[in-house]
Amino acid sequence: MITRPAIAVRSLSKTFTLHNRGGMNIPVFDGLDLEVLPGECVVLAGDSGVGKSTLMRTLFGNYLPSGGSVHVRHEGVLVDITHAPPHVLANLRKHTFGYVSQFLRVIPRIATMDLVMEPLLANGVSREIAHERACTMLRALRLPEGHWALPPATFSGGEQQRVNIARSFICDYPVLLLDEPTASLDAANRAIVVDLIKAALGRGVAMVGIFHDEDVRNSVATRYFSVSDFKAAA
């Protein structure tokens, strides 16, 4: 049986045009092809500034590509997110697509517990079950119970990072994008996140990730993908 890709990228290109700098063009990548199968963790390789995060954000629909397409399998169908109307992309993000960024970007003054429950509630899970699963997740990530009722604004970088991870892993999204999820974590917490990622791979989640930590990278990568191979000519 042929496994069908969860993400299919075809001749994707991205160039930033800065209109307020006289229309200056910053080409990032061009003609990029990539397929990610369920159960794969494709780790993006390349030096800083080569466009790894730009690719990641383009896959998520946060950046608009200059050309090409990104298809993501959503409820069994490949959806072209680069041409999908906004409400389709919003729906896809709600049910299919998790994204862990380097920084926690949340609404101020909302308690950690509510933030972690939110993706489940948005998916129609009852408050009781959402609360139970959030407790399990926060405990697994060793976030002190005394913190759960507090908004994460005053937490350390590592604690905020773990809130971020909890929000994205709580939903069992079939597709996950991980942009440096372990950047500000100590060794013990890194190991916990590595276990979460491996468990997700075991469930057949398709992942694309950026990891600067070599040990993490080597323990979760099923293959490497070099973004610099598609460097656009300046």
Add this chain to the structure above:
Amino acid sequence: MSAALALMPDDTPLLRVEGLTKRYGAIIGCENVSFDLRPGEILGIVGESGSGKTTVLNCVSGKLAPTSGGVQFKTRRHGLANIHELSEPDRRRVQREDWGFVHQNPRDGLRMRVSGGANVAEPLMNLGDRHYGRMRQATIDWLNRVELDISRIDHKPRTFSGGMQQRIQIARNLIHAPRLVFMDEPTGGLDVSVQARLLDLLRELVRDLDLSAIIVTHDMAVARLMAARLMVMKGGHVVETGLTDQVLDDPQHPYTQLLVSSVLQI
């Protein structure tokens, strides 16, 4: 459920605006504005003052007759109807039954001579409810929901602070269970701390009631917080639309780039 159905839970728009144009003599208020709004969707309209965002809001909400173009809305009573082709009484009924309108200045949306409680209950009365016990209970429920002190139910709006007046206005506009709410700079005149609390409240209500909303604001942070989709206007024209995070993180149009890069960081 088939995959195609699951993909689009409710694909029929609640509101469809097509080629909306408003001219004031030779001056363009807005030109050729089109968009769809689905149940539960929140659209933000951003742009500087004079960009036409309030003109769009007023034309869509039936306060202002457009020069050309149509505003189709799925009314409870008439099904899909062009708002501007309905008779005046029918249009007013749609406004009363299906819509809410939250003004920037609570004075524009409240009746200052009657009590806060009466302001909240009035929409029910306008819809024909005559059961005072039930209306009073609904009013108390809503004052609780917007976190206002029940003991002040009989006080006049002018005795409340700006933030509290805005809460009364919100309760007044949601008590009749509208399906679409228009908001014109809903937190514009408030202190930052009051603004943040009010935005939290609005977000929660919109999610719990599955409301659709159109929010006009010049504040990018409010837009990011409240709206899933964004429409950027300049000189009466829509220059860019898309998912809010895409428009704000990777703006394409020169004006949007200027707008986003001009936001002060704290």
